[in-house]
Amino acid sequence: MWIYEKKLQYPVKVSKCDPKLAKFLIEQYGGADGELAAALRYLNQRYTIPDKVIGLLTDIGTEEFAHLEMIATMVYKLTKDASVEQLKAAGFEGHFADHDRALFYHNAAGNPFTVTYIQAKGDPIADLYEDIAAEEKARATYQWLIDMTDDVDIQDSLKFLREREVIHSLRFREAVEMLKEYQEQKKVF
Amino acid sequence: MDRQWRPYDAYHSPLDPCPPRPKAYIVPPNQMMVTQSPGMKQYAPFDALKHGTLWPDLYSPYDPPTRGGR
Ligand SMILES: [Fe+2]
Numbered sequence: 001m002w003i004y005e006k007k008l009q010y011p012v013k014v015s016k017c018d019p020k021l022a023k024f025l026i027e028q029y030g031g032a033d034g035e036l037a038a039a040l041r042y043l044n045q046r047y048t049i050p051d052k053v054i055g056l057l058t059d060i061g062t063e064e065f066a067h068l069e070m071i072a073t074m075v076y077k078l079t080k081d082a083s084v085e086q087l088k089a090a091g092f093e094g095h096f097a098d099h100d101r102a103l104f105y106h107n108a109a110g111n112p113f114t115v116t117y118i119q120a121k122g123d124p125i126a127d128l129y130e131d132i133a134a135e136e137k138a139r140a141t142y143q144w145l146i147d148m149t150d151d152v153d154i155q156d157s158l159k160f161l162r163e164r165e166v167i168h169s170l171r172f173r174e175a176v177e178m179l180k181e182y183q184e185q186k187k188v189f
Numbered sequence: 190m191d192r193q194w195r196p197y198d199a200y201h202s203p204l205d206p207c208p209p210r211p212k213a214y215i216v217p218p219n220q221m222m223v224t225q226s227p228g229m230k231q232y233a234p235f236d237a238l239k240h241g242t243l244w245p246d247l248y249s250p251y252d253p254p255t256r257g258g259r
Pocket residue numbers: 038064135138164165168
């Protein structure tokens with residue numbers, strides 16, 4: 001089960017009225033390397049991975065949902081007060097026709113989220129390598145998003161999220177190292 | 190069990206419906222190196238063809254019966 005804290009993991013401040021940015025940020029909401037895909041991937045892989053990695057997948061999978069909330073907050077703030085004309089000018093007319101200003105799980109090109117973005121292979125090494133790749137791809141996405149805005153406050157939140165990917169990748173690589181060790185081998189400190 | 194296999198235990202509850210199954214995963218030898226060092230010992234040409242690699246240290250056998258529960 002989960003316990004919910006009614007605050008964001010890291011503050012999200014949007015200082016510039018730039019609805020167009022929301023169209024790009026949505027990539028991290030419902031895109032292939034986005035936070036939803038990450039959360040679902042890790043929390044699902046937990047069941048069939050050796051015990052010593054389950055906790056890590058739970059922790060990181062949970063944190064990804066906290067990131068999803070941050071992205072949602074950015075998108076919401078950028079679109080909630082935009083007029084229909086502004087939304088059309090921002091390229092949001094397709095989204096508006098289907099969803100009004102509601103958020104939806106699709107990528108920046110409008111493709112709906114699909115579970116085919118993620119995999120659970122059952123082989124611990126294969127699954128962890130997918131996780132490492134996913135973190136590096138999410139890091140790259142954050143870089144391109146930071147490149148596309150000059151709003152320093154939103155950049156600040158995006159830089160936080162990018163750094164989390166850097167750390168998660170390392171944790172997954174450490175997990176691979178743990179799984180390589182022989183069970184009989186006792187660590188001597 | 191082959192050196193590449195890692196047996197492991199998963200929690201088994203007294204209330205689980207099926208008897209526990211032995212579990213193991215494989216760690217192929219490519220995981221043990223970042224880059225290949227030069228001068229590794231080699232198979233004879235025919236054996237290399239049969240094994241799919243020129244280097245015994247990179248050969249990963251995969252025999253399903255080794256895997257738990259098969
Ligand atoms: Fe992540």
